[in-house]
Amino acid sequence: MSDKKPPTLIEYKTWLANEHMCEVERTRPYYESVTSKVQRDLENSELWQRLTRELKEFDDQYLVQTGFPLQMADQACEILIKPFESFILKTYKKNILQNKRWPKEPEGGWILPDNWFSRINDIIRTLIVVKYLDGVQFLVDKLERFCVEKNIVSRNYFEAREDGYYAGHLYVRHTLEIPKMTWDTELIEVSIEIQITTQLQETIRRLLHKYYEQRRGRAVRDATAWQWDYKSDEFAANYLGHILHYVEGMIMEIREKQKRGPT
Amino acid sequence: MREEFKRYLDSVGLSLTLRERTAALYELFHELCPEEIKWIFVTDYITQEGTRDFESLWFFSEMYVMEAKQFTHTDNLDMLLLERPISYWSLQKQNYDFKQATDKSRLFFNFRTSFQATGALKGSKENCDFLRDLIKDYFARKPKK
Secondary structure, three states, X not given: OOOOOOOOHHHHHHHHHHHHXXXXXXXXXXXXXXXXXXXXXXXXXXXXXXXXXXXXXXXXXXXXXXXXXXXXXXXXXXXXXXXHHHHHHHHHHHHHHOOOOOOOOOOOOOOOOOOXXXXXXXXXXXXXXXXXXXXXXXHHHHHHHHHHHOOOOEEEEEEEOOOOOEEEEEEEEEEEEEEOOOOOEEEEEEEEEEEEEEHHHHHHHXXXXXXXXXXXXXXXXXXXXXXXXXXXXXXXXXXXXHHHHHHHHHHHHHHHHHHHOOO | OXXXXXXXXXXXXXXXXXXXXXHHHHHHHHHHOOOOXXXXXEEEEEOOOOOEEEEEEEEEOOOEEEEEEOOOOOOEEEEEEOOOOOOEEEEEEEOOOOOOOOOOOEEEEEEXXXXXXXXXXXXXXXXXXXXXXXHHHHHOOOOOO
């Protein structure tokens, strides 16, 4: 095996075929078939039914506690599937770009078709949008308690990225039966990513979605630090994310001052 | 829909609802395919509880391969112009002598065209015999001169 990391996604696909006999395009229908089944099974699962029921309760608890609604009006929790191209890009990052042990396998082993449904933790995700910044922490705490009570394995992570992305992520483990590539089935533990973000962050994310997609496709970043390249798309997009986060903090400050009353 | 298609769907145990869904998808492909649809296949596998799950519905004409992916609950259709001979195929089988399927028989067939389009067909129990016939009659036959 060459010591040189595949520098592009196309070369990564060739590397997968040569080193691991994995032809990416052949795995696409299988990926789509499995993820579709996982989506359907999860929608019908007791876990999902309970969780979506509880969200209404959490909304009312926040209202009683703060006087403000927690979520955007009656949003339905939708189960989203990671598109195949984004999924392959993620395995490229894990196997190659972020692999500090290259040319050896990354920690935990290579991520390949026989294990990738349980190794990539955001194939299945959902998004919950809250109105205020403190709603993120509130909902993460509530959902975590829900998991503890139901003996469900979970972990949370508060994302605060350099690129201005802020959100609470909760990962819930759930066992599902999936078809194998050939025949029969296997039981695997999948991780469901529950993203909790604010209305403002979600708005900016929707606006910048196309830009993020283009950037994710680039394996090698520009040499100039984006913080100094004020003409770049990254400069505007990333700082907008940080500014909005700051503004949301200020909104919370005002809300809390109002609650305390005049000093 | 051809009578032999209906008999096939009955014999692999499709419910009335899924047979109606299959008929609707057939009508759609029949409208879109410039040739007569002559073959049908439904991919299936057996779950750990022993139930049969159906995945994709396939139709074939002389030159075209049509697939309705996860046809039980989605409308995700595609169609491929098949060049012959196909450039590559592979086959895996379990408890199957390629003559008479039993309840333990499993068959998996994968093909690739010279344009890198691929397809995977799987069958369990008596569906192995139907897949075997499809492989012999459609994929492995000599191209017409």
